[in-house]
Amino acid sequence: MKDLDWNNLGFSYIKTDYRFIAHWKDGKWDEGKLTTDNMLHIHEGSTEIHYGQQCFEGLKAYRCKDGSINLFRPDQNAKRMQHTSDRLLMPRVPTELFIRACKEVVKANQEWLGPYGSGATLYLRPFLFGTGENIGVKTAPEFIFSVFCCPVGAYFKGGLAPSNFITTDYDRAAPMGTGGVKVGGNYAASLLPHELAAEASTPERKFADAIYLDPKTHTKIEEVGAANFFGITKDNKFITPASESILPSITKYSLLYIAKERLGMEAIEGDVYIDQLNQFAEAGACGTAAVISPIERIDDLENGKSYVISKDGKPGPVCEKLYNKLRGIQYGDEPDTHGWVTIVE
């Protein structure tokens, strides 16, 4: 194992030894291979640079108690990338190639994955983009699929800490646009609202990110920054918004499943109106990075209202249970009854 301060890693780029790269040309993918070169040399006419023909994924590798390494639902990331590819007229990366690339990168860089219990994981970043000689607005003649990884630390160092959020007038996606697929353009569009949310912070209250409302009516919650939203109602139901412009979070669907099947809760995908946030005893943002980021308070900019969800600055009991169950499965401490875990070695 490398000599890193595993308990205090953040989320920043650290160059590891190997990354995987595969090329698509003349209608097919090559085998792909590992390389030590972390620089890409691409054509100046690449569609990804000019027209945003690109997408990415994010998942983690976890070190288990017995030293083995788990990936969590990599088949779902492969499927989501295929869905994104279809929307942007890019060739699909076959699930076999996607998972093999992830496994090879983890195996080749396992010295960079910290010990069990440190909270450190290997964050994998698969990405796909159009390249090759081109100038017109059309799909690229060639594509590159690559996966690299970085050691990252636990999102919350001292246990789950609730954060504040504020709504934004901006939309991250249009109703039939690209909100439901993982393309970089959605993130470019989110940089300004994120900055404005941070600037709205006061000495008493720090806003972690912007809450995006549904682009048609601006009355319903869609996403919390780059994470999905869920709430636990006062009568113990798990509710998460349903919309075509929400990016389908693998973490969210895993939590919904756990709420239903392991905690026996009613779990619903339905509308979450911003003016009905008082129905919630707990709420959270969810995604691979933090699993769950509990929500303390939401300020509704448009209507000048605020909703305090967590009153004591602590995560609620259901959030904590959901978090522990999901983390337990990821680290191999809880039984994996649904084949969510892929063992790397």
Ligand SMILES: *Cc1c(COP(=O)(O)O)cnc(C)c1O
């Ligand atoms: C990636 C992403 C998420 C989280 O998805 P996970 O699969 O849970 O990591 C949520 N919202 C947006 C906009 C995303 O890009």
